[in-house]
Amino acid sequence: MEFKCEEHIRCTLKCAFDLSCLDLEIYVTLLKKNPATIEEISELVGKDKSTVYKSLQKLLERGLIERDYRILRSGGYRYLYKPIPFNEFKEQMLRTVERWSRALMESISELEKMDKRGIQRALESVL
Incomplete structure (x- = not known):
């Protein structure tokens, strides 16, 4: 990558x-x-x-x-x-990335519960 x-x-x-x-x-x-x-x-x-x-x-x-x-x-x-100061900036970025990571894991968990049609509908709703 x-x-x-x-x-x-x-x-x-x-x-x-x-x-x-x-x-x-x-x-x-x-x-x-x-x-x-x-x-x-x-x-x-x-x-x-x-x-x-x-x-x-x-x-x-x-x-x-x-x-x-x-x-x-x-x-x-x-x-x-x-x-x-850079240290404060870095901490803010780390907190943001951690929030994104948690939200992404929750989204993946929700997708795992859906069938193919449900996943398609979920993805189409954000387009």
Whole structure:
């Protein structure tokens, strides 16, 4: 079995955390430029700030990034975004894979109880 690591990691991340291509692009951008403001990210990925903000919110909800703020000398504040530490990221991925594995084993057990016609109906229902 050939394992194309980069492709599999990208697909696993997108599926595990329900991410879009842009969400993943922003996450990778944060791995490279850490920390970054929404303005910096917007410029780096070539998307407007409102689009980037939506992706950042999703990444925050999924627990993949953290947000901190800096108080500006001129008043106000600015948010800075950064990826979670790698060990936390790895733990989240391991938990997700374990959940998938349990769900897959349960699905296989259910399939074993069905006859050929039942399996066909089950598979057709997801197409």
